[in-house]
Amino acid sequence: MNYYNPLLLTPGPTPVPDQILYATQLPMVGHRSSDFEAIAEQAFKALKPVFGSENEVMILTSSGTSVLEASMLNIANPEEDIVIIVSGAFGNRFKQIAEAYYDNVHIFEVEWGQAVNIPDFIDFLKSLKRDITAVFSQYCETSTAVLHPVQELGTALRNFDQDIYFVVDGVSCIGAVDVDLNRDNIDVLVSGSQKAIMLPPGLGFVAYNDRAKARFSQVTTPRFYLDLNKYLKSLTENSTPFTPNVSLFRGVNAYANLINEEGLDQVIARHYAIRDALRQALNALDLELLVQDAYASPTVTAFVPKSKDELDYIKNELKKRFAITIAGGQGHLKGQILRIGHMGQISPFDILQVVSALEILLTEFRNESYVGKAITQYMEVVKAYV
Template sequence: MLFCKESLFTPGPTPVPDRVKQAMNQPMVAHRSEVFSNNLKQVATRLMPVFGSKEPVIVIAGSGTSALESAVCNVVHEGDHVVVVVTGVFGERFASICESYGVNVHRLDIEWGTACRPEQLETFLKGLEHPVKAVFATYCETSTSVLNPVKDLGAVVKRLTDALYIVDGVSCIGGVPVDMEEYQIDILVSGSQKALMLPPGLAFVAVNKRAKEEIKNGPKKRFYLDLNRYIQSYDEGTTTPFTPPVSLVYGANEVCQMIEEEGFGNVIKRHEILRDMTRAGVKALGLPLLVENDADASPTVTAVKPADGKANVIKKYLQEHFSMAIASGQKQLKGKIFRIGHMGYSTPFDVLNVLTALEMVVHELEGRDTFGIAVKKAEEVWKAHV
C-alpha cells in the first residue's frame, strides 16, 4: 500500500484551514479583557448573516447537543406539548432532550432518507388535540444526508399554530442559505465543527426577539445553558457568563473573515456544486444514494447505500488503503450506508479525491471498469456550474 495523507471526509469534524489554526494559536488572553471582548463581539456580529439572524449569535462552550438542549430548556416547560419532526438520529436527539425535561413529545416520524413534506407536517399538526409550545425540525439531518425544507415547514408551523419554531442547523449552517425572519425560525442552533470549519467545542444559538422574550420568562431549572445569562452578558459589554474557549473564538473570527472574503453567496453555491458533483459521481459508479430525491439532498453530506450491504467494507478499505476517513451509518442505518462529508473547508478537488477512492474500491470489490467514470461526471457538473 502506498503512503497517503490522512484526509477527513466525515460530516463533522471537518478539516480546519491552516489560517484558522494559526488564528487559534495566538497568545492566550484573559477572557474578561477588552481584546477578547472585541473578538467575541466580532464573531457574534459577523455570524449574523451566516445564521440569517437579526440578533448577535450566542456562543456557548459546548457541543452541538448543548445548543440543542439550550433551545429546549430555555423555552419549553415541563408538561408542555411539542412536536418534533424526526427524519433521523438528530430529530430523535431533539425528542430525547424534550423527554428528559418532562415535555410531552408528539413525534412526526418520517422515513429515514426522505425529507419531511410541508403537507405531512400540516396533516400532523391538524391532528393534534393540544396546542403546542414548539415545533422542532432538523435542517440537515446528518444521519441520512437529508436537507429538510425548513422554510416551507416554518410557513406551516406559523399558519397553523402559535408555537415557537426551533431548527437544528448543526451540520449545515455556514453552507446553506437561511433567513430566520423569512423562514420564520425563532431559534436556530449550530456547532463549530461542521460547515463552520472549526474544531468541535463551540455551540451557536441564534434567537429572534420573540424567543428572547420567551427565554426571559423561561423555566427555572437551567443554569449553564440559561441563554438569558448569555444574552445579558452580551448586553453588558459582549462577554460570556462562563469561561469561553478563547482559542476557538479567535478561530471563529478567522472563519468569518474567510467566509466574507469568498462571499457567503459563493460559499453556498460551492456547497451545492460539491453535493451535485458527489451525487453525480456516486451515481456514475452505480452506487445507490440513500436520498433518492435530488431536492431532498443536503449540500453538506451525502449518504450512499451500496446494494450489496458493503458499506462498512468500503469505509474500512478507504481508511486502510487511502488514509481517508468517511462515516458509517447510525442506528437503523448502521452497516447499511456510508456518508461523505463535503462541507466547510471542502473544494471540488476534495470531492474528486473521494470519488477516485470510490472508483478504486469498487473496482477492487467488483472488478468493474470504474476508473475515471465518477470523476468524469463530477467534472462535468463542476464545469457546468462555473
C-alpha cells in the same frame, strides 16, 4: 508507508483551515479583559449573516447537543406541549432531551432518508388537538443526509398557528445553506463549530429573533449553564457568563474573514456544486443514493453499497490505502449506508480524490471496470461551476 495526505470527509468534524488553526493558537488572553471583549464583540457580530439573524449570535462553550438542549429549555415550560420531527439519529437526540424534561412530547416520525411531508405534518398537528408551544426539527438530518424544506415548513407552521415557536437544529448545515430567520419564520436556530463553520469542536451557537428573546426570560424550566438569559446579558457586555473557549472565539473571527473573502453566496454555491457532482459520480458507480435529489443536503451525501461486504471494503480500504475517512450509518442504518461529508474547507478537487479512489475500489471489488466513469460525470458538473 502511506503517502497520501489524510482527507477527513466525515460530516463533522471537518478539516480546519490553516488560517483558523493559526488564530486558535495565538497566546491566551484573560477572558475578563478588554482583549477578550474585542474578540467577543467581533465574534457575536460576525456570525449574523451566516445564521441570517438580525440579532447577535450567542456563543456557548459546549458541543452542539448543549444548544439543542438550551433551545428547548429556554422556549418551553415543563407542562407545555412540544412537537418533535424525528427523521434520524439527531431527531432522536431532540426526543431524548425532551423526554428528560417534559411530559407532553409529541413525536412526528418521518421515515429515515425522507424529508418531512408538510401537509401530513400539519394534519398531525391538527389531530393532536393540543395547544402546541414549540416545534423542533433538524435542518439537515446528518444521519440520513436529508435537508428538510425548512423555509416551507416555517411558512406552513406560521400559517397554521403563529404562536408556535419554530426551533431548528442547523448543526450540520449552517454555513452552507441560505437561511434567514425572518424570511423562513424560524425563531431559534442552533449550530455547532465543527461542521460547515470549519472550527474544531467545542462551541455551540444560538441565533434567535426578538420574539424568542422575550420568551427566554418568561420560561421557568430549571436550567443553569444553559440559561440563555445569562448569555444574552453577557453579550451586551461583549462577554460570556462562564469561562469561554477564548481560542475558538478567535477561530470564529478567522472563519468570518475566510467567508468574507470568498463571499457567503459563493461558499453556499460551492457546497451545492459539490453535492450535485458527487451525486452524478455515485450514480455512475452504480451506488444507490439514499435521498432523492429534491432533499439532498449540500453538506453530506449518503449512499447504499450493494452489500455489507462491499460497504466494509469501501470504508476500510479508503482509510487504509488512501487515507480518506468517510462515515458509516447510524441507528438502524449502521452497516447499510456510507456517508461522505463535504462541508467547510472542501474544494471540488478534494472530492475528486474520493471519487477516483471509489472507481478503483469498486473495479477491484466487483471485478468490473469503473475507471474514468465516475470522474467524467463528476467533472461535467464541476466544469460549469469553476
